[in-house]
Amino acid sequence: MALKKTLTIAGSDTSGGAGMQADLKTFQEHGTYGMVALTVVVTMDPNGWTHNVTPLPTELLQKQINTALSTGIDAVKTGMLSTEEIIRIAGDAIAKSGTTNVVIDPVMVCKGDDEVLNPGNTDAMIQHLLPLAAVITPNLFEAGQLAGTGTPKTIEDMKVAARKINELGAKAVVIKGGKALATEKATDLFFDGTTFYLLESEKVSSTYNHGAGCTFAASVTANLANGLSIKEAVIEAKEFVSAAIAHGWALNDYVGPVMHGAKSRFGAPEVTVSEI
Numbered sequence: 001m002a003l004k005k006t007l008t009i010a011g012s013d014t015s016g017g018a019g020m021q022a023d024l025k026t027f028q029e030h031g032t033y034g035m036v037a038l039t040v041v042v043t044m045d046p047n048g049w050t051h052n053v054t055p056l057p058t059e060l061l062q063k064q065i066n067t068a069l070s071t072g073i074d075a076v077k078t079g080m081l082s083t084e085e086i087i088r089i090a091g092d093a094i095a096k097s098g099t100t101n102v103v104i105d106p107v108m109v110c111k112g113d114d115e116v117l118n119p120g121n122t123d124a125m126i127q128h129l130l131p132l133a134a135v136i137t138p139n140l141f142e143a144g145q146l147a148g149t150g151t152p153k154t155i156e157d158m159k160v161a162a163r164k165i166n167e168l169g170a171k172a173v174v175i176k177g178g179k180a181l182a183t184e185k186a187t188d189l190f191f192d193g194t195t196f197y198l199l200e201s202e203k204v205s206s207t208y209n210h211g212a213g214c215t216f217a218a219s220v221t222a223n224l225a226n227g228l229s230i231k232e233a234v235i236e237a238k239e240f241v242s243a244a245i246a247h248g249w250a251l252n253d254y255v256g257p258v259m260h261g262a263k264s265r266f267g268a269p270e271v272t273v274s275e276i
């Protein structure tokens with residue numbers, strides 16, 4: 001039986017919760033065949049868990065992309081792309097990929113680490129990636145950077161940012177309010193280019209949500225590969241990540257990854273969708 005082929009152009013989170021590890025686990029849970037073109041390797045200091053990001057040689061990234069694209073992919077996602085050159089290479093790869101099922105997760109910071117990867121990357125993403133995106137999935141900080149508005153603090157701010165990001169070329173935009181937004185529920189704004197929707201689920205109080213963003217975007221990617229509409233793909237992704245966060249756990253004293261396989265084992269918390 002042939003499976004739908006999903007590619008992630010992303011970094012390795014050695015601790016296994018985020019990055020390409022989250023993407024592959026999530027692709028598997030959605031019944032798609034996962035492939036990786038690795039951009040960087042993230043390692044952590046065992047004492048204190050500070051992140052260290054080491055890019056791979058770009059020739060090696062290009063070879064991986066050539067390998068994966070030659071198989072004919074059904075959907076592609078991007079994750080951590082730490083330099084402007086890597087962003088350009090990813091954009092060229094997506095343009096050549098032959099699929100419009102393109103999910104851009106514009107990773108700029110890791111949770112628990114305040115350091116922005118490289119400020120020049122924002123302009124490179126706007127130039128090379130946004131025009132190709134079927135869906136882009138910024139968190140609040142990333143949305144503010146891309147839209148040039150500063151970090152949204154309210155749903156109204158999120159609407160303004162989403163519209164700007166759509167005007168920059170992304171077909172649909174999900175701004176993840178997540179834990180940071182001062183709402184009772186974990187609230188994300190979905191804009192399909194015409195209509196705004198709120199996606200809401202129970203806010204989990206634990207801090208065990210490392211990898212939530214990657215897991216959400218990878219779910220959208222697999223769902224698009226499996227033939228769901230953008231709206232269906234985003235709603236299922238919210239269910240999938242809500243379950244994963246509800247069953248997040250402590251890997252060690254420093255980090256709590258989501259449980260990527262929670263939805264199939266325990267079912268998903270309720271997600272409400274309302275037009276606004």
Ligand SMILES: Nc1ncnc2c1ncn2[C@@H]1O[C@H](COP(=O)(O)OP(=O)(O)O)[C@@H](O)[C@H]1O
Pocket residue numbers: 111138139140176177178179186187188201202203204205206209211212213214216238241242245
């Ligand atoms: N504590 C939480 N409880 C429930 N959902 C959450 C929580 N934190 C994040 N989410 C959800 O997880 C998804 C990823 O969001 P977020 O964690 O903000 O992204 P990122 O990891 O990219 O910063 C979103 O759907 C968001 O609403």
Ligand SMILES: Cc1ncc(COP(=O)(O)O)c(C=O)c1O
Pocket residue numbers: 010011012013014018019020042079080107109110111209210211212213214215
């Ligand atoms: C390789 C890699 N990609 C992406 C991320 C972003 O993770 P999150 O899903 O928590 O936003 C991280 C964070 O540690 C990472 O290490």
Ligand SMILES: [Mg+2]
Pocket residue numbers: 107139213214
């Ligand atoms: Mg993220």
